[in-house]
Amino acid sequence: xxxxxxxxxxxxxxxxxxxxxxxxxxxxxxxxxxxxxxxxxxxxxxxxxxxxxxxxxxxxxxxxxxxxxxxxxxxxxxxxxxxxxxxxxxxxxxxxxxxxxxxxxxxxxxxxxxxxxxxxxxxxxxxxxxxxxxxxxxxxxxxxxxxxxxxxxxxxxxxxxxxxxxxxxxxxxxxxxxxxxxxxxxxxxxxxxxxxxxxxxxxxxxxxxxxxxxxxxxxxxxxxxxxxxxxxxxxxxxxxxxxxxxxxxxxxxxxxxxxxxxxxxxxxxxxxxxxxxxxxxxxxxxxxxxxxxxxxxxxxxxxxxxxxxxxxxxxxxxxxxxxxxxxxxxxxxxxxxxxxxxxxxxxxxxxxxxxxxxxxxxxxxxxxxxxxxxxxxxxxxxxxxxxxxxxxxxxxxxxxxxxxxxxxxxxxxxxxxxxxxxxxxxxxxxxxxxxxxxxxxxxxxxxxxxxxxxxxxxxxxxxxxxxxxxxxxxxxxxxxxxxxxxxxxxxxxxxxxxxxxxxxxxxxxxxxxxxxxxxxxxxxxxxxxxxxxxxxxxxxxxxxxxxxxxxxxxxxxxxxxxxxxxxxxxxxxxxxxxxxxxxxxxxxxxxxxxxxxxxxxxxxxxxxxxxxxxxxxxxxxxxxxxxxxxxxxxxxxxxxxxxxxxxxxxxxxxxxxxxxxxxxxxxxxxxxxxxxxxxxxxxxxxxxxxxxxxxxxxxxxxxxxxxxxxxxxxxxxxxxxxxxxxxxxxxxxxxxxxxxxxxxxxxxxxxxxxxxxxxxxxxxxxxxxx
Amino acid sequence: xxxxxxxxxxxxxxxxxxxxxxxxxxxxxxxxxxxxxxxxxxxxxxxxxxxxxxxxxxxxxxxxxxxxxxxxxxxxxxxxxxxxxxxxxxxxxxxxxxxxxxxxxxxxxxxxxxxxxxxxxxxxxxxxxxxxxxxxx
Numbered sequence: 001x002x003x004x005x006x007x008x009x010x011x012x013x014x015x016x017x018x019x020x021x022x023x024x025x026x027x028x029x030x031x032x033x034x035x036x037x038x039x040x041x042x043x044x045x046x047x048x049x050x051x052x053x054x055x056x057x058x059x060x061x062x063x064x065x066x067x068x069x070x071x072x073x074x075x076x077x078x079x080x081x082x083x084x085x086x087x088x089x090x091x092x093x094x095x096x097x098x099x100x101x102x103x104x105x106x107x108x109x110x111x112x113x114x115x116x117x118x119x120x121x122x123x124x125x126x127x128x129x130x131x132x133x134x135x136x137x138x139x140x141x142x143x144x145x146x147x148x149x150x151x152x153x154x155x156x157x158x159x160x161x162x163x164x165x166x167x168x169x170x171x172x173x174x175x176x177x178x179x180x181x182x183x184x185x186x187x188x189x190x191x192x193x194x195x196x197x198x199x200x201x202x203x204x205x206x207x208x209x210x211x212x213x214x215x216x217x218x219x220x221x222x223x224x225x226x227x228x229x230x231x232x233x234x235x236x237x238x239x240x241x242x243x244x245x246x247x248x249x250x251x252x253x254x255x256x257x258x259x260x261x262x263x264x265x266x267x268x269x270x271x272x273x274x275x276x277x278x279x280x281x282x283x284x285x286x287x288x289x290x291x292x293x294x295x296x297x298x299x300x301x302x303x304x305x306x307x308x309x310x311x312x313x314x315x316x317x318x319x320x321x322x323x324x325x326x327x328x329x330x331x332x333x334x335x336x337x338x339x340x341x342x343x344x345x346x347x348x349x350x351x352x353x354x355x356x357x358x359x360x361x362x363x364x365x366x367x368x369x370x371x372x373x374x375x376x377x378x379x380x381x382x383x384x385x386x387x388x389x390x391x392x393x394x395x396x397x398x399x400x401x402x403x404x405x406x407x408x409x410x411x412x413x414x415x416x417x418x419x420x421x422x423x424x425x426x427x428x429x430x431x432x433x434x435x436x437x438x439x440x441x442x443x444x445x446x447x448x449x450x451x452x453x454x455x456x457x458x459x460x461x462x463x464x465x466x467x468x469x470x471x472x473x474x475x476x477x478x479x480x481x482x483x484x485x486x487x488x489x490x491x492x493x494x495x496x497x498x499x500x501x502x503x504x505x506x507x508x509x510x511x512x513x514x515x516x517x518x519x520x521x522x523x524x525x526x527x528x529x530x531x532x533x534x535x536x537x538x539x540x541x542x543x544x545x546x547x548x549x550x551x552x553x554x555x556x557x558x559x560x561x562x563x564x565x566x567x568x569x570x571x572x573x574x575x576x577x578x579x580x581x582x583x584x585x586x587x588x589x590x591x592x593x594x595x596x597x598x599x600x601x602x603x604x605x606x607x608x609x610x611x612x613x614x615x616x617x618x619x620x621x622x623x624x625x626x627x628x629x630x631x632x633x634x635x636x637x638x639x640x641x642x643x644x645x646x647x648x649x650x651x652x653x654x655x656x657x658x659x660x661x662x663x664x665x666x667x668x669x670x671x672x673x674x675x676x677x678x679x680x681x682x683x684x685x686x687x688x689x690x691x692x693x694x695x696x697x698x699x700x701x702x703x704x705x706x707x708x709x710x711x712x713x714x715x716x717x718x719x720x721x722x723x724x725x726x727x728x729x730x731x732x733x734x735x736x737x738x739x740x741x742x743x744x745x746x747x748x749x750x751x752x753x754x755x756x757x758x759x760x761x762x763x764x765x766x767x768x769x770x
Numbered sequence: 771x772x773x774x775x776x777x778x779x780x781x782x783x784x785x786x787x788x789x790x791x792x793x794x795x796x797x798x799x800x801x802x803x804x805x806x807x808x809x810x811x812x813x814x815x816x817x818x819x820x821x822x823x824x825x826x827x828x829x830x831x832x833x834x835x836x837x838x839x840x841x842x843x844x845x846x847x848x849x850x851x852x853x854x855x856x857x858x859x860x861x862x863x864x865x866x867x868x869x870x871x872x873x874x875x876x877x878x879x880x881x882x883x884x885x886x887x888x889x890x891x892x893x894x895x896x897x898x899x900x901x902x903x904x905x906x907x
Contacts, residue, residue: 739862
């Protein structure tokens with residue numbers, strides 16, 4: 001229960017968050033941050049038992065007949081992610097309080113951020129795949145709201161939509177993959193599925209499952225060729241970029257791959273798919289970052305590169321590579337989160353994020369400069385920072401990869417050389433050298449803006465100096481969860497004089513050289529400025545344009561704007577599809593006895609028929625309406641006779657209200673005239689006649705063809721026993737099939753709002769020409 | 771169109787029709803009736819009033835905006851399903867309470883009735899939203 005409270009508390013506070021800034025703008029961030037802080041502290045209580053090999057499962061039945069439960073599973077991997085989400089979340093919220101202090105929608109921002117945090121916690125702790133999928137989609141939706149937070153800017157809206165379409169599309173594929181996986185593995189619970197690896201891998205559906213799941217993971221974690229949404233998402237306010245687009249959400253795909261690697265991993269297709277995609281993404285991200293001049297975009301592309309490296313490491317699929325991946329994950333969240341926040345602080349204090357305009361800020365912003373330096377050194381992989389340990393492990397895993405180790409290591413080294421240069425560009429260059437004039441005169445950021453980055457960057461140093469704080473407590477349980485076997489991890493700064501150290505030194509030397517040759521990079525940047533125009537971002541644009549075209553074409557084809565035409569289309573479709581089935585199945589209406597028909601039944605039927613004919617023949621609208629009313633009342637009478645008082649009552653009222661509605665509408669219609677030519681009238685007769693014949697046939701057949709035993713007996717037997725009601729119709733509506741009714745009234749409400757909108761729209765235009 | 775007879779009749783019929791609509795709602799679980807019919811009945815009552823007088827006075831009599839009725843109804847219907855969730859049962863499992871009031875005798879309260887009341891409100895809201903805006907044009 002406590003875990004469910006942990007996950008849902010974010011959503012509850014999100015509902016209240018908009019109130020906070022109203023009663024204390026300054027303190028609001030610090031106050032709201034208490035929730036993630038409390039979550040973080042609560043999570044620390046799991047460290048010891050989980051490190052000792054325990055697992056925790058919490059379950060609340062949701063739709064038990066479908067096997068869907070709101071269930072959560074805390075193990076090493078989930079705990080590590082959850083702690084990063086809540087810990088960094090607290091710092092981000094404090095930061096947001098300072099960064100958006102002047103923003104008039106600060107409260108809304110907190111709400112979105114808390115909603116995202118709750119979704120992310122749910123995602124990494126979910127045990128049921130449906131629960132996982134729901135939270136997965138919630139992160140996409142809250143990310144959409146956060147990227148488009150400055151909704152008045154069209155670029156922000158476009159970027160938000162792009163992220164939603166790309167990750168949402170992947171989400172759909174993921175759902176299909178997870179459902180197939182659950183079917184093959186025989187359970188919706190991950191904790192069960194994880195032990196079904198052999199059965200899943202040897203199943204014929206393995207490849208489709210793998211591809212669908214990877215489509216979800218790759219879009220979410222910005223892998224090639226889907227990476228383009230991540231740089232675009234930099235339109236979001238900086239706290240969002242730091243939190244969602246470097247530390248947490250983009251790692252959801254990595255999490256998913258790591259989580260499912262005991263089930264899906266270990267095959268050649270897994271290793272190839274992940275290694276190749278990861279390697280290409282790693283190289284492309286690092287290279288593209290060099291062409292950027294905007295601080296945040298540089299960081300975004302370098303994040304893409306790191307996400308590629310993490311995918312590659314999971315794809316190498318050895319104990320060493322998973323260890324490296326987990327350590328890299330932590331190190332990257334710390335330094336990249338810090339660097340993003342610093343970029344935001346610099347932007348906030350100087351008014352620009354252009355690296356060609358930033359220099360020598362260390363005097364004006366000393367604390368920020370310290371944090372930036374620490375984070376940059378960790379990113380570059382210098383001892384004694386945590387980034388160094390992670391890079392050593394990365395190289396170690398790459399050179400010992402079971403396949404094409406030389407190629408993988410080569411790509412890894414090139415990407416890392418770029419990352420070293422980038423670390424200098426974002427973390428060192430803005431703070432050293434000669435001070436330049438910036439749009440705003442720089443001064444040190446307020447406490448809330450340097451608090452987070454300093455803690456994150458400082459942790460990079462602490463973990464680097466004292467790696468045993470985390471290795472057996474957090475890293476080892478996470479690695480054990482991914483490898484599905486107990487693995488011990490012991491991290492150290494010094495690994496001895498070996499090949500890995502040599503590679504590290506070489507990487508640093510070339511990287512620093514690249515950094516110190518500014519002309520080279522500047523030239524590259526200016527020459528290939530238009531590079532993104534030919535890449536996957538362009539494919540995305542083309543796909544959207546194509547979709548628009550198709551939509552326009554089919555709209556022209558189907559949407560004439562005339563109600564009568566729609567009616568015709570709907571009826572024709574029904575006749576076509578149902579009639580086809582009707583004929584191919586060879587159903588024949590069974591001749592029914594007509595012996596027990598009573599005289600007044602015949603009279604009512606005749607009345608209904610005559611009224612229908614009169615409605616068609618009528619020369620005035622009011623006559624037609626009245627005649628239709630007779631048809632309706634006649635049918636209601638039949639209901640009364642055949643023992644359906646509920647239906648009859650409803651029918652009477654509906655008929656009365658319909659007549660009222662039509663009378664109100666009549667007033668606005670032009671004079672009655674026969675406008676349609678004889679040919680289209682003949683067509684209408686044909687369609688109407690066919691529809692009537694089909695429905696009659698269906699009713700007659702329905703009484704003779706039985707696929708399943710009728711359910712009415714069940715309702716009759718259980719209505720009083722289980723639902724305490726004697727009116728079966730009502731019991732079905734509100735209890736047995738209450739969910740359907742809930743859906744129906746929702747549709748009714750939407751239809752009503754639609755009609756209302758149409759009426760008001762026409763009123764505003766002041767014309768009633770159509 | 772103003773008719774004194776219709777207006778007088780509408781004024782007298784109004785409370786009766788509304789009472790009857792609530793009667794339909796309450797008895798629905800055991801005898802013919804229910805939220806849908808009850809809602810239609812109440813909407814018909816207001817429509818009659820709008821025909822006898824005008825849409826403006828019907829709206830005033832209704833006192834609440836139809837679209838707020840829709841929202842309230844949806845919330846009520848959805849909320850009725852949540853009670854069971856807090857008792858660790860699937861969403862929309864019916865919950866019953868059997869009370870015996872000192873004056874009124876035994877009363878059975880249920881989330882099912884609450885759900886039906888939600889249906890009632892949505893039906894009233896949607897029907898009146900359309901009819902009243904059409905009548906106002």
